[in-house]
Amino acid sequence: MIDLVGKRNWFFLISAIVIIPGIISLAVFGLKLGVDFSSGTAMTLHFDKEIELSTLRQEFTSLGYDRAVVQPAGEGDFFVRLPEISAEENTKLKEGLETELDTKIEVSSLYSVSPIVARGTVSNTIIAVVVASVGILLYISWAFRKMPNPFRWGTCAVIALVHDLVVVIAVFSILGWAAGVEIDALFVTGVLAVVGVSVNNIVVVFDRIRENLKRGVSRDFEVIVNYGITESMGRSLNTGLATLFVIVALFLLGGTTTYNLVLALLIGIATGIYSSLCIAGQLLVVWEKGLASRQKAVSSPA
């Protein structure tokens, strides 16, 4: 049997290697906020004829939008970010570009958010993640109420969960400055879906540990946990694989609209498999051992 619990410090180290640069990136660069969070207008323009990126950029400047960010979006489309504009301004801008560049423009998508909405989004998102975590903590503590220290199970699950979330957010932070990936409301959806999927994995492993505890497989908690993890391994890997098949297909073929959602899921599910096998149960052991050694320390002087 593989000793996954005995190598726990290695796993913690691996997670630290991923998370610490991620946290640094978050602290230094933060996340690249899309219009959902920062307010403004984002649109994808499709032109009837080929347009040079530099020409288009120039055109935006000469029409008075010198803060416009223009990026190519493939197949002759362009992605444009502007401060929020009204319907009238939008009509004028479109007509202006059409006359200047002598082509028809189709606005294939436009998304505009004013600061009043964007401001609430950030706080609502944080509240949502906290509420979901507390709900899950409470539920797991209740589901494991017959175990000794049920609250500990809930807490370890939530720590492993936060681990997965931090990895997802960290990767988006790095992608933000490296590749200009912005986060939007669908990213939030992806993050919360990761909460659901990854806690699902953790619960399955915990359930197996619980069962082995009841059966009294061993007197050593560490051995019991390791049994539970290795017995769940086949299931965790296979379920993860099956889900990843679908997610990868969505990622490769699904188009740009759900890109953020699917990318968050992709990273989150992969991390979730890892944390359910290599982090969550191991945390239980660390907690148990830590308390045991402290008790020993208290009783030994006598």
Place this chain on the structure above:
Amino acid sequence: MKRGNAPLLIFILILFGFSLWVILPGNGIFGRDDFKLGLDLSGGSHLVYSIDLTKKDPAQTDADVIEGVKNKIERRVNAYGVTEPIVQTIRNERGSFVLVQLPGVKDIDEAIKLIGQTAELDFREMELDASGRLVFDETGKPKFTAVAKAKGSDGQERELTGKYLKPNAQVVLEPQTNKPEVAFEWNEEGAILFEQITQRNLQKPLGIYLDGEPISWPTVQSVIKERGVITGLNLEEARTLAIQLNSGSLDVPLTVVERRDIGATLGEDSLRKSLMAGIIGSAMVVLFMIAYYRFSGFVACLALVVFVALNLAIFKLIPVVLTLPGIAGFIVSIGMGVDGNVLVAERLKEELRRGRTLGAAVEESFRQSWSAIFDANVTVFIACAVLYWLGNTFGNFLVIGFATTLFIGTALSMFTQVVVTRTFLRTFVGLGVARRPGAYGVLKQ
């Protein structure tokens, strides 16, 4: 076959058949021919207007103002000819909002103006120079002296505004010039006021203002009671104005705080791509399950087919508005659905290795997996509930779509994992199909 299994099997097959019948296009079951597609798939515009309640008449309650705004927007949108628009109000700690969804609207900028203008019509007496000509300010607008007032039927002086209009304004073409005009008609009170005003301004220009902006300033040719026309518009403007006049003026100003337009081609493209992804992904899952878990994988796939059919039938019956993230949520729930079967199949292998008979192993594997399936899915429900709440406070239909389909899919997957897969396995075991442990991926030891 286990006792009591046959009725369950028949029930599942009937349910499956019913689902297929619901999904099939063209039968118009319960008046529905197609799946309801969200704007991101069908194309259209999603608008959120903020309602400025500080500008309301103190005599009105907030709820009345919001309800009035909603009704008037509905009338305007319907008159504009949008099919299946959605108009909803949202109230949260950030204020009051109206959410408007316009599927398939071409000129969205025009529609936004139509919906959001307060459309307060009034008449103004114009400032004239010594020779009786209009005086213009530096922006090219004519100057006015005052909003036209007259004595009402009760002898009280009041302003003539759009509220005295009958809701039958229409666009007509002026026969001589062929230019569009909006013809309107006053109610009794309005006619009394208009008569005095036209009398007073005979042979002088009278300004027609919409939301404080001059539209036209025709010269009054004769004393008019009931009827009038508004000139100086293009056809599009005339149509918009007629709709606005008929739906009545909004009591408070609205501003667009969020807007999401999706072109029809983009929507179609996304739909096709994600369906393709779903099909390819599912096919890989099926192959994987059969390759790895052999017979139990095959049974799991049968259950998966039932799961997908039930799911789609529910989407159509409720109906669930399918958005792109909604489809992603459905596809994720397929993953969840497979998960339960993987749990059961793994247990089945273990039980067979322990030397149990096939029948006993099947029963035991379901008994053992249940707690994991239940607890794991409840946590997903918690995440879905939070997402749904979040989507509602945002007014974000995309987040709501994801939460809804993931929730339905997870709930259904619990049913198919436990009831459908078990019934199928019991049936096959009872029929004596696939007796060797090797058929479940257990190697001889």
